[in-house]
Amino acid sequence: MLVGPDGRGYRISAPVERWAFYCGDIVSFFSLQKTNGSMLYSLLAVSLVSIFVVFVTSKLRSRNRPPLPPGPKGLPLIGHLRAIASDKHKYWYQIGQEYGPLASVKVGHLTFIIINSHDVAHDLIVKRFANYSGRARTPFIEILDESKDWTSKFILTRQYGPEYRLHRRMLESGMTAAYATRFHGLMELETCQLLNDLLEDKDSRTNGMNSVLLFKHIERVQTSFVIGGTYGFRTPHRLDPNLTTIIKSSHDSNDIAVSQTLLNFFPSLKYLPKSLSPYYKAAAKVREYTSPWVHGHLITALERPGWNLAKQSYAIGMKEGSTPREVEVNLETNVYGGIETSPRELMWVVVAAITQRDVVRKVQAQLDEVVGPNRLPNFVDRPKLTYVDAFLREVMRWRPIMADSIPHRVEKDDVYNGFLIPANALIMPNAWGINRDTKYFGDDVEEFIPERWFTNRDVKKGTLRNDLPTPVFGYGRRTCAGKRIAEDGMYMQMARLLWAFDFQEVDGEPVDPTADLRHTFTVPPAPFKVKFMPRRKTVREVVTKEWRACETDVPKLLGEMDNHFFDMKTVD
């Protein structure tokens, strides 16, 4: 029994709810088959009856229920397709301005609950986590990881429950604050190489570097330290086959999974005969080059000396009833999580470094004061480089790479502030909108002001604020498992890039900080060009000296294995 805005109790029939949820699917499934003659007529009849049933049940249902949160109406059955366009994060923000911080839209048979306020996201996803931590069903990932309906093994798409919690802990235990520091040596090594590689590209000082090439440099850095910490080896060259295969697997799995809109909306398409199914063919193609490394890197990681995340995950998994295959897939998703996100956010850091000149001067002044000209910044300097961290946080607020976050699925009907949040609705804590929540960030939300991350906006006397929302990493139990690794890695890359270079526009090719381009879950900047100008004559000398002195032995950088994690328990 739920309580509606009028204070009355409402009963909701779960079987009717579920039936209506799948009816749209049945309709589309039949309408997509290649048919002829009388078969076609029977299917048309089934479709029409189903449409009618959906219509009547939804009318009956809505009579006895509290209302959905307000929102724009769409076409009958199809719903409001504008709400899933590539710039949806901006459109959802507009919806928030018009309908309030909790809004809803229908697309096909799915209900999207759009949240543009930190308080609402916190009330629902954090406080009521047990009901708000499911995931949308992703049939393509089920095909890819060879799992049954609703039982994907990818951590990102696993349904919430004891198995999810175990697999989450297998990763998280090695990426918490205590363990994330094990990645620091690798981060320092890879960013030192980054500076060296950029300095060797003389053309980037005269004609500028295309952001596509810059992205490949940064992606190498990120991939190398994520797989370094995970499996215990590094990938120093952009064309290293280990690196290119992992990056290709990551891009392809994401691209294909996200582009299967039809399959995701109508999961019954999963049951097309395998020989005819484009989905099975696409999945088999990706698996062909993905499975060998996913399996092989785990095996070699277990044999390597010292600590690595794979060993730790495997030890916990084997002790608590997981299987080697599940451990492999769990690690694979984590690697993808690390590759697909931070490098793209760093491209926004570069756009900010080009377009926010006055702010960059303040970052560089602090770097010069704390670090000076004769060495590179490192992790030990971080407590004093507060403006560097504030700059990074402001980039993630201003241009969040996960602009609309990853949807959470509601398990059971719920009511919030008098509005129905129906079972199976997809909850969207819209990072773009929450980052513009004036209650937390003030009225100047469109401006780039790192000072807002200090108490009283005072860089000298204030301290860095940890009480402001960071929705780019999501909410609740499913918040980004690699947040700490992401923040540390981006800090190191950003601090060193800004210590070494002035980022300049190429003549006649201005960089537009509002130009973006959706890429699956992420919204990186549109392509641009940038010149890297060393800030001093001695930059080259310092980088070469530090680069030569770098420790490159990965097990040494990661440290010894310890047994502390065996004592940790899954938290409910």
Ligand code: HEM
């Ligand atoms: C700028 C960098 C990053 C951003 C913005 C980001 C953002 C996100 C978001 C929004 C989610 C979904 C949260 C939710 O559902 O509430 C997520 C999940 C996840 N992220 Fe990240 N991420 C980043 C970097 C990383 C890194 C470096 C790793 C690992 C090395 C990682 C691993 C994961 C994993 C494993 C999940 C799945 C969590 C789950 O469903 O339980 N992420 N991330």
